[in-house]
Amino acid sequence: TAPREPLLRIDGVTVRFGGIVALDGVSFHVERGQVCGLIGPNGAGKSTLFNCLSGLYPWQAGAIEFNGHSLARLSSHRRAALGLGRTFQNLALFGSMSARENVLVGTYAHHHAGFLLDAIGGRRTRKVEREAAERADAAIELLSLQAVADRCVAALPFGTQKRVEMARALACEPSLLLLDEPACGLNHEELESLGELIVSLRDKLSLAVLLVEHHMGLVMGISDKVVALNFGRRIAEGTPEQVRCHPDVITAYLGE
Numbered sequence: 398t399a400p401r402e403p404l405l406r407i408d409g410v411t412v413r414f415g416g417i418v419a420l421d422g423v424s425f426h427v428e429r430g431q432v433c434g435l436i437g438p439n440g441a442g443k444s445t446l447f448n449c450l451s452g453l454y455p456w457q458a459g460a461i462e463f464n465g466h467s468l469a470r471l472s473s474h475r476r477a478a479l480g481l482g483r484t485f486q487n488l489a490l491f492g493s494m495s496a497r498e499n500v501l502v503g504t505y506a507h508h509h510a511g512f513l514l515d516a517i518g519g520r521r522t523r524k525v526e527r528e529a530a531e532r533a534d535a536a537i538e539l540l541s542l543q544a545v546a547d548r549c550v551a552a553l554p555f556g557t558q559k560r561v562e563m564a565r566a567l568a569c570e571p572s573l574l575l576l577d578e579p580a581c582g583l584n585h586e587e588l589e590s591l592g593e594l595i596v597s598l599r600d601k602l603s604l605a606v607l608l609v610e611h612h613m614g615l616v617m618g619i620s621d622k623v624v625a626l627n628f629g630r631r632i633a634e635g636t637p638e639q640v641r642c643h644p645d646v647i648t649a650y651l652g653e
């Protein structure tokens with residue numbers, strides 16, 4: 398890929414559900430190492446776009462390219478292998494397993510089942526396992542989870558569980574992390590450290606983040622750029638300040 402190529406290129410993407418146009422020719426880019434906030438009132442199309450990126454929904458028109466590859470026909474594990482990481486809005490952690498075991502699951506997410514079957518019992522097993530353990534430990538350290546790594550996930554506070562979930566996504570070594578409402582359910586303190594964490598991951602790993610979030614303080618505080626959707630259309634794009642003051646954005650949120 399040419400260095401100037403954006404990491405994620407969304408180009409005229411349209412998604413219809415029967416008569417509903419959930420996304421109507423949406424275009425924008427996310428650059429490497431950029432935190433991009435995606436905002437919009439309920440029903441704007443944020444989750445639909447997310448689901449297109451993670452492979453849950455097809456789109457009827459337009460193109461999505463990640464790292465120079467079209468996403469149109471790529472399976473979820475291929476997307477993960479290319480460096481597209483995500484967390485899930487409902488945690489989906491394995492509660493009876495330790496934090497470290499949950500993160501280890503993430504290190505295998507970019508291998509398909511066939512690869513794992515090849516690896517089991519084969520010569521590559523030890524090497525694969527060692528590399529997985531190293532990636533898991535690196536992610537645990539990044540999220541400062543060392544002290545709780547061997548504790549059962551179900552016994553950890555909600556905010557810590559969310560960090561385990563992020564560590565699991567990072568164990569895949571993504572270049573873009575999709576975060577769907579990560580602030581949901583966090584208290585004020587946890588919210589502040591989440592913001593600091595996202596910024597530090599961007600700076601340390603040159604990680605790009607696409608952040609769908611209702612909490613305006615968080616989005617406007619940490620995003621390098623913000624894209625606003627309403628009724629499936631992009632209504633504004635720019636710095637947090639530009640988007641916050643955009644008349645169409647103000648109008649869109651009046652009814653909320």
Ligand code: ADP
Pocket residue numbers: 414417418419437438439440441442443444445446
């Ligand atoms: P947001 O996440 O911004 O609140 P969504 O992407 O969830 O918005 O929804 C955008 C529009 O698409 C809404 O009108 C919603 O009802 C519709 N929609 C989303 N997913 C589906 C689906 N699977 N089937 C039918 N309609 C859907």
Ligand code: MG
Pocket residue numbers: 443444445
């Ligand atoms: Mg949504």
